[in-house]
Amino acid sequence: MESSCELDLVYITERIIAVSYPSVAEEQSYSSNLREVAHMLKSKHGNNYVLFNLSERRRDVNKLHPKVLDFGWPDMHTPALEKICSICKAMDTWLNAAPHNVVVLHNKGNRGRLGVVVAAYMHYSNISASADQALDRFAMKRFYEDKVVPVGQPSQKRYIHYFSGLLSGSIKMNNKPLFLHHVIMHGIPNFESKGG
Template structure:
């Protein structure tokens, strides 16, 4: 029983963390758990974390943390739009100020307020075009769907809906003549740290292509198949044509504002010639990346 009343800490992404204290948790256990968590956060992140308190203002919580944003949101109620925008703006500015900055979302009571903020921040980041890794959006959406949405009140669900990143388009222009063994590698580029991270890698032979569409599920994708951030129902579709003419309907393809596809092949972070330096592929996979 006591184990069920312990606080739960979850890394949704590397830079967004949640601390949840269930209803009915005694004050003594809450404070003991909180102190242990704060010591861990300070040890791992130093003063690079900001705690967003989604529960009522708590003097003890403020004294234990160097930087606290008190929202004052009421349990079981949906906050007004201005409050949501204000908190999301502060969160976004904090993450953008320094690459080591992390957010800690603290909620004591019901998880509805946590669901409101996570869903709202996904929307906010899409609109402001300042999102972290696209994979982080999948991770946040999965956390919202799996852990939060079922525990929200109908009003809270009506107030916000988790954003969907359904499709991401890449177009090869001018058209490329494909023949023989082909390798496709997708990276997420971090211009600030001059690094990139492999999102997925795949190989195929044109002799085995039938029709104009090749579909690869998560299990078919190198790197992504073992990456928990890549959605389980995610897939990669390659559309090929018989001629260099533009594919009919291509003008309808568009990416969300949070997605930037870099076609600058003169940039060494973007360019890769065939199988050049294949030994670095796994190194690239482990590099930290971001938009």
């Protein structure tokens, strides 16, 4: 794996691993790397890991592990707050089920998706914290600041703050849908040289 410059595999904590590929990774190289990562994860963690696919759905991600949870959303965008909640709850449930369980976050594209999940889980685990998660939060914060902040999108950073506010109770969600019925424009803008 070390010979590949496209793959980035990082142990964020002892139990949270990030596997990231650039969106321009060649398919042949990507598939080869997936097989190598699968072999490494299997030899080190057996079947005690769950893969969270943060990229758009891909069949070949199942090569990493038969149990893949697809939580993906389009690159350079932010997921719905409900999706962030679901990811954090699923991570927390798996990690608390057994001390040897490991979460693998898979991402093909911009690392901002990893940043959203890691930062959101930092806030989430702070609420549902156990004593040994304090060091994990420090490691997650370092990963987020060193590897993700330079490539994160403003909307992704904003949604992390929204999620944190939801957890702390400082932000309330409106659970009733809002509908836009019409738009009124007073005067038509001059889009063409001949007039609006």
